[in-house]
Amino acid sequence: MMTGLILHASAIGLLLTGIYAIAARRHLMRNILGLAVLESGANLLLVAIGYRQGGHAPILVAGQTPGPMVDPIPQALVLTAIVIGFGVLALALALVVRVKENYGTLDNREVAERLRAESREARS
Amino acid sequence: MRRHYPQHRVIRPMGHQGNHGRLAASALFLAGLGLLLFNLVASIPFGHAPLHVGRAILERASGETGADNIVTAILLGYRGLDTLGEVTILFTAAAAAGMVLASAGRGQAQGEDAGFIFRTAAWMLFPFLLVVGAYIIIHGHLTPGGGFQGGAILAAAFFTPLLASPASPFNHRVATLVEGFAGLAFIVIGLLGMLGGGQFLTQLFGKGAPGALFSAGSLPVLYLAIGLKVGSELAGLMASVFGGKEKA
Amino acid sequence: MILLVTLIAIVMLAAAILTVTLRNWLAATAALSVVSLALSVLFALLRAPDVALAEAAVGAGLSGVLLALTLRRVGLWTNNDGKPGDSQ
Numbered sequence: 126m127m128t129g130l131i132l133h134a135s136a137i138g139l140l141l142t143g144i145y146a147i148a149a150r151r152h153l154m155r156n157i158l159g160l161a162v163l164e165s166g167a168n169l170l171l172v173a174i175g176y177r178q179g180g181h182a183p184i185l186v187a188g189q190t191p192g193p194m195v196d197p198i199p200q201a202l203v204l205t206a207i208v209i210g211f212g213v214l215a216l217a218l219a220l221v222v223r224v225k226e227n228y229g230t231l232d233n234r235e236v237a238e239r240l241r242a243e244s245r246e247a248r249s
Numbered sequence: 250m251r252r253h254y255p256q257h258r259v260i261r262p263m264g265h266q267g268n269h270g271r272l273a274a275s276a277l278f279l280a281g282l283g284l285l286l287f288n289l290v291a292s293i294p295f296g297h298a299p300l301h302v303g304r305a306i307l308e309r310a311s312g313e314t315g316a317d318n319i320v321t322a323i324l325l326g327y328r329g330l331d332t333l334g335e336v337t338i339l340f341t342a343a344a345a346a347g348m349v350l351a352s353a354g355r356g357q358a359q360g361e362d363a364g365f366i367f368r369t370a371a372w373m374l375f376p377f378l379l380v381v382g383a384y385i386i387i388h389g390h391l392t393p394g395g396g397f398q399g400g401a402i403l404a405a406a407f408f409t410p411l412l413a414s415p416a417s418p419f420n421h422r423v424a425t426l427v428e429g430f431a432g433l434a435f436i437v438i439g440l441l442g443m444l445g446g447g448q449f450l451t452q453l454f455g456k457g458a459p460g461a462l463f464s465a466g467s468l469p470v471l472y473l474a475i476g477l478k479v480g481s482e483l484a485g486l487m488a489s490v491f492g493g494k495e496k497a
Numbered sequence: 498m499i500l501l502v503t504l505i506a507i508v509m510l511a512a513a514i515l516t517v518t519l520r521n522w523l524a525a526t527a528a529l530s531v532v533s534l535a536l537s538v539l540f541a542l543l544r545a546p547d548v549a550l551a552e553a554a555v556g557a558g559l560s561g562v563l564l565a566l567t568l569r570r571v572g573l574w575t576n577n578d579g580k581p582g583d584s585q
Binding site: 126128129130132133134136137140141144145148149170173174175176177178182183184185186191194195196197198200201204205207208209211212213215216218219220222223 | 271275278279282283286287290291293294295296297298300302303306307310311317318319320322323324328331332335338339341342343345346347349350392393397401479483486487489490
């Protein structure tokens with residue numbers, strides 16, 4: 126019971142840390158780090174939900190009668206989520222490299238202002 | 250040695266609110282969100298997963314797919330089409346990252362050579378990483394691991410020497426070729442399953458003895474394709490962010 | 498199990514907070530790798546060896562390298578002193 130509380134609390138802690146880094150910090154790199162932390166929290170929560178007390182890993186071993194096992198479905202989900210998360214991270218980092226080259230800054234408000242000014246110029 | 254980092258106070262155009270107001274607002278927002286989330290999560294009992302679909306899969310997976318690793322059975326046996334879609338997402342991300350960085354100045358951020366020790370160690374590590382990655386991929390249906398994990402290790406195997414000596418060119422063309430053929434193999438295996446009147450990704454071969462290397466029908470072959478595809482995609486992604494010299 | 502889980506959770510949360518607060522970008526990236534590593538141990542304790550393996554290989558390994566490479570490419574490899582807009 127206590128273990129569950131700790132796991133759930135730390136998953137929520139990771140989620141909140143990630144949301145803080147995305148919403149309140151200004152540096153694009155920090156926002157991306159926050160995204161990675163947020164994703165870790167979601168993954169931990171999902172795997173914790175699938176846990177069963179005294180369960181075994183969902184892998185059959187030849188010559189052993191299978192005991193109770195933990196839920197394999199969240200595990201399959203999280204496995205794909207981790208790999209997708211890496212793809213998202215890589216794409217975000219590639220965009221950061223381009224932003225740095227084009228605007229010379231990684232402050233998201235400055236970049237947003239530059240973008241707004243550019244679109245205003247394009248319209249007029 | 251401790252370095253002192255100067256604190257930069259940024260003058261924000263926010264006006265009178267200042268730093269403290271922002272901090273207080275953030276803290277309040279996070280506390281409220283945390284309370285809501287905690288209430289939500291507190292209603293989930295820990296250690297007693299409901300196992301609605303899970304129980305059925307746990308009971309039948311071994312008999313229906315022949316795989317000992319039930320996570321693999323779900324990923325490739327029951328949700329094979331989703332896995333194909335997922336690998337496609339990864340491909341799209343890799344292609345987009347390559348496209349975004351294609352016009353960026355390639356090779357301008359090249360570091361110098363990493364030195365003799367790191368270079369030698371990287372090349373000595375290469376065969377071992379290759380073997381570990383291949384082992385994890387091939388035994389994906391029997392032991393923990395599989396195409397995604399082994400693919401990541403393969404990517405690391407090909408990327409470490411590049412990290413050690415940036416001058417050596419990473420061959421994007423070979424990576425693209427491997428990736429394309431692996432994706433094609435996945436789809437072809439799926440389509441072959443339809444020949445016998447079954448559905449997409451119907452098992453091709455027999456289930457074999459549980460625990461044997463050649464068992465679980467076409468799952469090991471599918472996982473091999475996924476491992477090669479994921480490995481080449483990840484290596485290509487890393488190389489394009491690294492800015493290795495293009496050898497097109 | 499509970500002692501181990503508590504210890505790892507504390508390390509993980511501390512590393513997560515360091516990730517979003519450290520001023521040195523390379524150190525923040527390393528802290529993110531620590532989060533992933535602790536998370537993979539937790540996955541292993543939760544009887545999810547597949548996920549633990551993926552998290553260790555992808556989250557702790559490749560992500561950290563990718564982030565470090567990007568830092569080098571955008572010139573944040575060392576702590577940047579001098580540009581006020583970039584230091585947060």
